[in-house]
Amino acid sequence: xxxxxxxxxxxxxxxxxxxxxxxxxxxxxxxxxxxxxxxxxxxxxxxxxxxxxxxxxxxxxxxxxxxxxxxxxxxxxxxxxxxxxxxxxxxxxxxxxxxxxxxxxxxxxxxxxxxxxxxxxxxxxxxxxxxxxxxxxxxxxxxxxxxxxxxxxxxxxxxxxxxxxxxxxxxxxxxxxxxxxxxxxxxxxxxxxxxxxxxxxxxxxxxxxxxxxxxxxxxxxxxxxxxxxxxxxxxxxxxxxxxxxxxxxxxxxxxxxxxxxxxxx
Amino acid sequence: xxxxxxxxxxxxxxxxxxxxxxxxxxxxxxxxxxxxxxxxxxxxxxxxxxxxxxxxxxxxxxxxxxxxxxxxxxxxxxxxxxxxxxxxxxxxxxxxxxxxxxxxxxxxxxxxxxxxxxxxxxxxxxxxxxxxxxxxxxxxxxxxxxxxxxxxxxxxxxxxxxxxxxxxxxxxxxxxxxx
Numbered sequence: 001x002x003x004x005x006x007x008x009x010x011x012x013x014x015x016x017x018x019x020x021x022x023x024x025x026x027x028x029x030x031x032x033x034x035x036x037x038x039x040x041x042x043x044x045x046x047x048x049x050x051x052x053x054x055x056x057x058x059x060x061x062x063x064x065x066x067x068x069x070x071x072x073x074x075x076x077x078x079x080x081x082x083x084x085x086x087x088x089x090x091x092x093x094x095x096x097x098x099x100x101x102x103x104x105x106x107x108x109x110x111x112x113x114x115x116x117x118x119x120x121x122x123x124x125x126x127x128x129x130x131x132x133x134x135x136x137x138x139x140x141x142x143x144x145x146x147x148x149x150x151x152x153x154x155x156x157x158x159x160x161x162x163x164x165x166x167x168x169x170x171x172x173x174x175x176x177x178x179x180x181x182x183x184x185x186x187x188x189x190x191x192x193x194x195x196x197x198x199x200x201x202x203x204x205x206x207x208x209x210x211x212x213x214x215x216x217x218x219x220x221x222x223x224x225x226x227x228x229x230x231x232x233x234x235x236x237x238x239x240x241x242x243x244x245x246x247x248x249x250x251x252x253x254x255x256x257x258x259x260x261x262x263x264x265x
Numbered sequence: 266x267x268x269x270x271x272x273x274x275x276x277x278x279x280x281x282x283x284x285x286x287x288x289x290x291x292x293x294x295x296x297x298x299x300x301x302x303x304x305x306x307x308x309x310x311x312x313x314x315x316x317x318x319x320x321x322x323x324x325x326x327x328x329x330x331x332x333x334x335x336x337x338x339x340x341x342x343x344x345x346x347x348x349x350x351x352x353x354x355x356x357x358x359x360x361x362x363x364x365x366x367x368x369x370x371x372x373x374x375x376x377x378x379x380x381x382x383x384x385x386x387x388x389x390x391x392x393x394x395x396x397x398x399x400x401x402x403x404x405x406x407x408x409x410x411x412x413x414x415x416x417x418x419x420x421x422x423x424x425x426x427x428x429x430x431x432x433x434x435x436x437x438x439x440x441x442x443x444x
Binding site: 010019020022023036037042044045048049050053056057060063064065067072075078079095098099100102103106124126127128129130132133134137190193197229 | 276278279280281282283284285287288290291292294295297298299301302303305306307308309310311312313314316317320432
């Protein structure tokens with residue numbers, strides 16, 4: 001059932017891939033199927049956190065006015081999120097959100113990126129727990145910021161009551177409430193999760209499909225090769241999706257914060 | 266749902282339901298990441314950006330200040346130079362005026378001195394001439410009387426007559442001399 005790792009050794013392929021392929025056996029305790037504390041997925045999350053902390057702390061240990069190459073790299077990541085997302089979306093006061101947005105962007109980007117790194121080949125974000133947690137933070141963030149700025153009543157009045165004729169309001173208020181307070185966090189989490197899930201599934205289909213065809217009939221070998229070529233092509237597509245989804249997640253969070261801070265509706 | 270299934274031995278996962286263990290692990294990991302990066306890294310980046318802005322703006326400001334100072338110094342030097350030129354011209358003019366004055370003074374003094382010398386000479390000459398005339402007159406009288414007495418051989422005893430004779434003679438002499 002969890003045979004993805006020893007597919008080649010056994011020479012048998014469980015094709016088509018299933019949801020169970022996303023739930024790998026536990027590392028500690030080794031091989032347990034319903035223990036999720038220390039799996040490849042959580043290991044990758046810790047790894048991503050470790051890499052990011054090390055990278056930023058090391059490159060920014062001694063910041064200089066004239067940056068070194070590494071310092072420049074770290075600064076351009078932060079500068080990109082700060083200027084092109086936080087300031088562009090929210091305006092000047094967006095600078096104070098830039099540290100969180102950058103952390104979010106880097107974390108999503110790196111955890112997404114595991115999807116195409118050899119030997120990792122799966123993103124932690126294909127488990128909805130992680131996107132859901134990030135979406136929950138974004139949800140709390142934009143609501144908290146809005147309440148802090150406009151007060152509890154003022155914020156909900158702004159969020160729920162659009163400038164429309166009174167007779168249409170009974171229709172609009174439930175829609176606004178639904179879209180703002182229910183759909184937003186859900187769509188944020190599901191968008192990222194589904195993209196990474198589908199990406200991994202696609203790669204699995206074409207990789208395992210190649211083996212499946214080869215095992216079924218040696219004459220299908222050219223089609224197996226075509227299938228693996230597709231895997232390579234889809235890996236490039238996956239890279240695009242990885243960067244795009246990290247960007248979209250950050251931009252949407254920034255957009256929600258901007259909406260909560262906006263003076264008018 | 267999957268907990269129940271797990272107890273049955275056959276694990277079936279629903280991908281849309283999060284595993285709470287993963288939420289805990291992911292949450293802790295992400296919060297640690299946020300804490301470290303947002304506390305130790307990005308604020309320092311903002312500081313560095315600010316320092317860079319300050320450095321550039323400060324550099325521009327310093328350059329502007331230096332430029333202004335240089336301009337001011339240049340103006341000052343120019344003013345001093347112009348002043349010095351005016352002073353020099355004034356000194357030259359003064360010197361020229363002084364020289365002219367001194368020349369005039371010396372000339373006037375020399376002229377005065379010359380006049381004085383000439384006047385003194387003239388006076389002396391006149392005095393000597395008067396003296397000579399007076400002596401000559403007495404001498405000529407005596408000589409003439411002596412000569413006449415020798416020639417005539419008689420002594421002219423009458424003083425008054427003699428004096429009149431001599432004076433008449435001299436007057437005639439003078440009138441001939443003046444003619």
